[in-house]
Amino acid sequence: MSSPHAPTSAGPALAELPADTSVPLVDLTVGSLLGLRAEAHPDRIALIGTRHGSGEPRRLTYAELHAEACRVATALSRLAAPGDFVAMWAPNVVEWPLVQYGAALAGVTLVALNPVLRGAELEYCLRHSGATVLLHADLSRDYDMASVAKQMGATVPGLTVVSLGETPRWRADDADPAVLAAAPTDPDRPVMLQYTSGTTGRPKGVLLRHRSLVNVARLTLENVGVEPGAVCVNPLPMFHTAACVIGTLGPLWVGGTEILIEQFAPGPVLEAMRRESATVLFYVPAVLGALLEVQRTSGVPAPRLTTVLGGASNVPPSMIEAAEQVFGASVINLFGQTELAPVLTATRPGDSRADQLQTVGHPLPQVAVKITDPTTGEIVPLGVSGEICARGYQQMIEYLHDPAATAATVDAQGFVHTGDLGAMDERGYIRLTGRLKELIIRKGENIAPAEIESCLVEHEAVLEAAVFGIPDERSGEIVGAAVRVRGERPGDLRAALVAHCRERLSPFKVPERWFVTEEFPLTPTQKVQKFRIVEQATGGRLEELA
Known part of the structure; x- marks a missing residue:
């Protein structure tokens, strides 16, 4: 592993890690990797999922x-030209990865769309991307996607709308050798467009290349x-890189099996893990927490795993320890974002206990990282919190049709500014301290919510916690906390939580206002929407503890 810059006579060592180039990248496209695995392991089960429409299992x-x-590539070549944008709007049906691989072989760029998008949101993404084809599911839970897709065909110029129920239109009876001969071989070509969660303003289209997806999954x-x-369970939404890159191309790289979960429900997922003798689980904290809660009361032996792999936000140490005990697995904490396709750092099974519980690990090979002062842009010393920035093969090509946003995110040295705050130690390991936009500034003091949230979930009564700033005339902001309670709520909950925090945190970090909720507002990728909690709290729509 590379090491940060050493101290000099001019000052302390800086939080800057050069790329580890000792591990070479592979020059493969998504389609060529699939071809290699089919040649090497033709009879091995690659994908288990449920069919669109019928819900029937397919292996x-x-x-x-x-x-x-x-x-699929053959059919898509009749609907779109190489380089066109083809949108996929569906839940986690088995057709999703089929289209993903087919699009890669056809040389079109797949636009991954959230199946819960409403008409106006869907129309924005289609118009913004310039998609020429929309492949869609007819139904997701109780959402009539077919009727919304039909409206898109009438309102978006030049758009061809194809239901996944119209199989002959998106899947040819026979593959055309000419189409396959023309499949992309340049790994730097675009392969996928991902839209950001859109927690503030319009979502941005993140354009990613073959090389990024294949090597991030591999490394x-x-x-x-x-x-x-490995037999891998993927319950994460396929429209996000955590699922369609790590959860799909990851098993492809190791010649393993992807078990694609259409609708996440803890009980059936645990049963699938047992039935298929799964060894790997991909997770975000909301998914892992739900599985642990159900397993705790199930009365059935837990499935035994080797690796539980995920992240997306600060993972409480108590959740990591519980997953290790329940599933017997190494719990891996990942950190990254869509713009980095999506993984930047990872803990390792051989890491120290402190690293596994308190950090997001070390950067992957072939990526340089620096921690900068959000105000000055200067690189901060080791151990000092700042904005995490990364530069490497996996970063996005651009924000599509948005050069201003691209320039605001990628600095003059080519580093992507993540908007996440963290501190780097002398080995290059990174500890997250919060989100740049979520910093609470109380009487001029910067307070990172992540530290307080980690403290709160250590309390036995707290299932989940969110900490945020509440506008205040005297202090600028004060610290607020909302919690989900495990089991029956104690009568003295507020006093107990205040005492718990005072034992572990500096006085200025202890929340001043406390709220309880049954559920947190989430983005489609299961991240808590802090701005909506603030709206609920200040608007009197959350129960406040007196």
Whole structure:
């Protein structure tokens, strides 16, 4: 591993880590990687999922998966030209990865869209991307996607709308050798457009290349020790890179099996893990927490895993320890964002206990990292919190049609500014301290919510916590906290939580206003929307503890 810059006579060591170039990148496209795996493991089960419309289970070997992808590529080549944007709007049905692989072979850029988007949101993404084709599911839970898609066909110029129920339109009976011969071979070509969560303002379109997706999936799984042939459970939404890159191309890289979960429900997922002898689980904290809660009261032996792999926000140490005890697995904490395709750092099974519980690990190979002062842009010393910035092969090509936003995010040295705050130690390990936009400034003192949230979830009564700033005339902001309670609420909850925090935190960090809620507002990728909690709290829509 590379090490940060050493101290000089001019000052302390700076939080700047050069890229570790000792591990070479692979020059593969998504389609060529699938072809290699089909050749090496034709009879191994590659994908398990449920069919669109019927919900019937489907199991595909690598040979079958590759053949299906070639048929999809052939059909897509009749609907769109190479380089066109083709949108996929569906839940986690088995057709999703089939289209993902087929689009990669056809040389079109797949636009990954959240199946809960309403008409106006969907129309914005289609118009913004310039998509020429919309592939859609007919139904997701109780959402009539077919009728919304039909409206798009009438309102978005030049858009061809195809239901996944119209199989012959998006999947040819036979693969066309000419289409496959023309499949992209340049790993720097665009392959996917991902839209950001849109927690503030319009979502931005993040354009990603083949090289980024293949190597991030590869280096993530290799660096955390996922074994060849692993059986992997993917309950994360496929429209996000955590699922369609790490949860899909990750198993592809190790020649393993992806079990794609259409609708997450803890009980059925635990049963699938047992039935298929799964060894790897991909998670975000909301998913892992739900699985642990149900397993705790199930009375059935827990499935035994080797690796529990995920992140997306600060993972409480108590959750990591519980997952280790329940599933017998190494729990890997990842950190990154869509703009980095999406993983920047990871803990490793051999890391120290402190590193596993309190950091997001070390950067993956081939990426440089620096921590900068959000105000001056200067690199901060080791151990000092600042904005995490990264530069490497995996970063986005651009924000599509938005050069101003691209320039605001990528600095003159080519580093992507993540908007996340963290501190780097002398080995290059990073500890998250919060989000730049979520910093609470109380009487001029910067307070990072993440530290307080980690403290709160250590309390036995707290299932989940969110800490945020509340506008205040005298202090500028004061610290507020909202909690989800485990089991029956104690009568003295406020006093107990205040006492708990006072034992562990500086006085100015102890929340002044306390709220309880049944559920937190979440983005589609299961991140808590702090701005909505603030609106609920200040608008009197959250129960406040007196």
